Amino acid sequence: MRIGVVTFPGSLDDRDAGRAIRLAGGxxxxxxxxxxxxxxxxxxxxxxxxxxxxxxxxGAIAARSPIMTEVVDAANRGLPVLGICNGFQMLxxxxxxxxGLIRNEKGSFVCRDQTLRVESSSTQWxxxxxxxxxxxxxxxxxxxxxxxxxxxxxxxxxEGRVAFRYLGYNPNGSVRDIAGIANERGNxxxxxxxxxxxxEPGFGPDTRAAMRSGVDGLRIFRSALEGVLAx
Amino acid sequence: MPTIVxxxxxxAELLDPQGKAVAGAxxxxxxxxxxxxxxxxxxxxxxxxxxxxxxxxxxxxxxxxLLSNSVIEDVVGIRVQEEAAR
Numbered sequence: 643m644r645i646g647v648v649t650f651p652g653s654l655d656d657r658d659a660g661r662a663i664r665l666a667g668g669x670x671x672x673x674x675x676x677x678x679x680x681x682x683x684x685x686x687x688x689x690x691x692x693x694x695x696x697x698x699x700x701g702a703i704a705a706r707s708p709i710m711t712e713v714v715d716a717a718n719r720g721l722p723v724l725g726i727c728n729g730f731q732m733l734x735x736x737x738x739x740x741x742g743l744i745r746n747e748k749g750s751f752v753c754r755d756q757t758l759r760v761e762s763s764s765t766q767w768x769x770x771x772x773x774x775x776x777x778x779x780x781x782x783x784x785x786x787x788x789x790x791x792x793x794x795x796x797x798x799x800x801e802g803r804v805a806f807r808y809l810g811y812n813p814n815g816s817v818r819d820i821a822g823i824a825n826e827r828g829n830x831x832x833x834x835x836x837x838x839x840x841x842e843p844g845f846g847p848d849t850r851a852a853m854r855s856g857v858d859g860l861r862i863f864r865s866a867l868e869g870v871l872a873x
Numbered sequence: 874m875p876t877i878v879x880x881x882x883x884x885a886e887l888l889d890p891q892g893k894a895v896a897g898a899x900x901x902x903x904x905x906x907x908x909x910x911x912x913x914x915x916x917x918x919x920x921x922x923x924x925x926x927x928x929x930x931x932x933x934x935x936x937x938x939l940l941s942n943s944v945i946e947d948v949v950g951i952r953v954q955e956e957a958a959r
Contacts, residue, residue, distance in 0.1 A: 699942055706939070735942065742944035744883075749890040789887065789945065815888070 643867050646673040646683035648713070650704040654691035655726065655838055662838035663687070666863035675707040684870045685722040686713055688729030690782075690836055700743060700785045701731030710736055722766040722866040723830045727783055730822070730832030739823055739832050740798070741790030746783070747815025755847035755856070756781035756835050757809040758821050762802050765828040766869045770861040776809060777858035778847045781821075781835040786814035788823075788834070798823055806833050837862040875924045877932050880950040881941045882913035913949070916940050924953050 660670030693704035725733040760771040806822035822833025837859030840846040846856035892911040
């Protein structure tokens with residue numbers, strides 16, 4: 643199952659995302675922001691980083707890259723698209739997801755292992771979870787405060803499109819502790835925390851069982867892979 | 874060459890952590906009369922040629938679609954600044 647990972651100028655976690663796809667059982671395909679070619683992939687990850695140095699607004703310039711024309715088309719056709727951190731910011735800037743992300747409430751960059759509650763298992767990137775399940779994956783951002791107008795937030799909540807919620811601690815002042823959301827169809831998901839950093843024992847967050855053994859991020863990638871196989 | 878100035882501000886109802894940090898610094902430095910600071914962006918677009926309605930329309934479009942994100946910001950001003958005025 644081939645999943646594309648787009649590299650933009652300033653992407654940092656594109657290789658980690660590719661590695662996560664491989665560990666989840668898929669085949670990562672490197673895609674380039676300046677191309678108009680998705681190379682026939684069956685899913686797309688927009689990785690984290692600081693594309694264009696966060697100039698203008700985080701993700702704003704990358705969201706208008708050549709390849710984003712194809713990404714938007716593919717998303718509208720129902721292809722699974724995941725935006726992680728800077729990728730989430732791009733998805734809002736490309737209007738594939740509602741709302742926006744602003745500087746953290748306390749003004750500082752936050753890096754921590756973050757507990758999340760999986761609020762919906764009906765998206766293409768969360769189908770391998772049980773609703774209400776608690777997971778721990780790393781979070782690292784300076785502009786992760788999710789905001790949207792009251793009407794949009796009510797619609798996201800009402801339609802079950804809040805995919806992940808911060809649990810115990812809201813690191814960036816996101817409205818209603820929202821960590822990740824989905825589009826109406828459930829194929830496009832964006833989240834600020836980094837599932838690709840919790841995919842391999844020895845390199846993930848600490849768990850009660852052992853240090854750095856957390857691999858909760860793996861199932862996000864498995865969800866899409868299993869969904870594509872089942873389709 | 875004329876310059877078109879576009880001003881963009883974070884939406885009034887949103888917290889502006891940058892402005893808040895500067896306001897805190899002002900208070901520490903003894904400037905206590907300022908109750909708030911908000912920080913926005915100013916874009917200067919240099920125009921190759923004369924500014925007519927078509928150019929201004931294009932700038933309004935650019936300001937709404939690229940220079941600002943209406944979810945988090947407002948375009949608060951678009952004006953032409955002639956060279957002599959600078």
